[in-house]
Amino acid sequence: MSAALFAGDAALVRQPGVAVHQQIERWFLDALGAHQLAPGDRLPPETEVARYFGVSRMTLRQALSRLSSRGVLERIPGRSGGTFIVEPTIECDVTGLTGFTEQLRRADIKASARVILARTVPAPRQVAAALAVDRQSPVHEVVRVRLAGRVPLALERSWFPSAVFPDLLRQRLTGSLYQLLARRYQQRPTTALEYLEPASATIEQAGLLDVSPGAAVMRIERTAHTATGLAVEYATDLFRPDRIRISVRSNWHQDPAG
Structure with missing residues (x-):
């Protein structure tokens, strides 16, 4: 052509x-x-x-x-x-809290989301610890596949404290969740602690990401907080490394003594 x-x-x-x-x-x-x-x-x-x-x-x-x-x-x-x-690799900068949709827009790619699961569940131990809530207290679990066009790029699994966001699951969950938290609940995430590690896709995850079972993926574990220190999200995201390149920016400040 x-x-x-x-x-x-x-x-x-x-x-x-x-x-x-x-x-x-x-x-x-x-x-x-x-x-x-x-x-x-x-x-x-x-x-x-x-x-x-x-x-x-x-x-x-x-x-x-x-x-x-x-x-x-x-x-x-x-x-x-x-x-x-070639199939372009999309760069996602995890330095700040720029949303997935905005990062793809900067790459001239239209992002979308498909909701796989949205439910309220008792907080598992790790989720409760990250969100600083009592174990077994209700949290909202939202699982989404993020796409560019029709191509799945990432699988997102997030938990939100239901006491802070009581009617979250009745909202539109296919757009930016961070914008939703800020606009409807005035709880904008401003900082996040993230851990990156390689992982292998399970059969279920592989089917959602359109990769082979056992394929290498990048796992990002994240806890997001507001400016007041309130934990508003705990998440584990899986990215396809053949389509997404993770970047982190570093700022070096001159040491006056050095």
Whole structure:
């Protein structure tokens, strides 16, 4: 499909104030979103693609390099190689509390959620300890699969204290839960303690994530608190490492004594 796509007239409409290579990146992402390009497609030679956009090969290479770093393209050297479209890896920054939906929006991907389970249960020992509630006291358990398009990316299992969020399960649970906590209950999570570790998907988890049983997944255990220190969520999330790359930002402060 890619060769035919680049056979027409130049599709790039120059936008003032936006670098040309960024406009080419945007064009590729839009073409992927519209299924005009698909994983496995091989791009024509650089000279043809540059001619299509009406740019120099240097400008084109700048755009292709950035797309490669984002995991959208893969360059394979050699006579039988070339530049290929690949399934992009989505970066999720766990440094702050930016929601999954917002992180995918920044990656130009539309996020959605499918609710698998929503019920009120007696708090298990670990959940009670994390939320600082009595064991067996009622908590809301919500299990969701997070998707990009129709592709499952993560399996989220969260518990919320029912005393703080009494009617939570009657609310719409397919959007951002953190926005729901903030807007309806004025309990915005501001800090979280998270633990990351590798894990293997069980048969049930594999079916929900569309991976093979025993496949490697990234497990994130999280307890979120409000600015006043109230624990409002305990969660265990499973991410597909073939589609999600976890990042953490560090800020280094100069030690006056050092």
